[in-house]
Amino acid sequence: HCSTGGGASLELLEGKELPGVAALTDKAPSTSDYNDDNIFAKIIDGTIPCFKIFETEDVLAFHDAFPKVKGHALLIPKRKGYTSLESMPPDAAAAFMAELPRLCKVVKRATGCQGLNVISNLGA
Numbered sequence: 001h002c003s004t005g006g007g008a009s010l011e012l013l014e015g016k017e018l019p020g021v022a023a024l025t026d027k028a029p030s031t032s033d034y035n036d037d038n039i040f041a042k043i044i045d046g047t048i049p050c051f052k053i054f055e056t057e058d059v060l061a062f063h064d065a066f067p068k069v070k071g072h073a074l075l076i077p078k079r080k081g082y083t084s085l086e087s088m089p090p091d092a093a094a095a096f097m098a099e100l101p102r103l104c105k106v107v108k109r110a111t112g113c114q115g116l117n118v119i120s121n122l123g124a
Contacts, residue, residue, distance in 0.1 A: 034081050044078050053106055058095040061103045071111040075103050085120060 035041075042048040043060065050062040053073060064072040077096040082088045088096065100118065107116055 033083050036080070040076050041080055044076070044080070053103065054099075056099060058092075059099045061099065061106070071107040071113065071116065073103060073107055075100060 039048060043050050043062070050060070050065070053061040053063065055061070055078075058078055059075055060078055061073060061075045064074055075096070077088065077092060079088070079092045079096075082092070085093055085096070104116060104118065107113070
């Protein structure tokens, strides 16, 4: 199944108090929760194999081991120590996200989809 999705702009939420959610700030979350023994660190180190789509100095793109849909792929930063996108320094986040269009093009070409969903599991 191929589809596209949309979302709310963070600009609309900046600095506003939402029920059950702290106000958005420029402060990055703590990286103290990072576990050097996590599965993605092992994939980056090569101790757990993956079906690689492409790799750069900054990222690794690979097929999900348990795909939920045709074309299910992951893009992970190779810089370790961060549990989420918002905890990364801007230069690391930019280098990571710069490869997302490339992965989207590869998945669309391989699956024949007209659109796709991009999901971020920030620290999940």
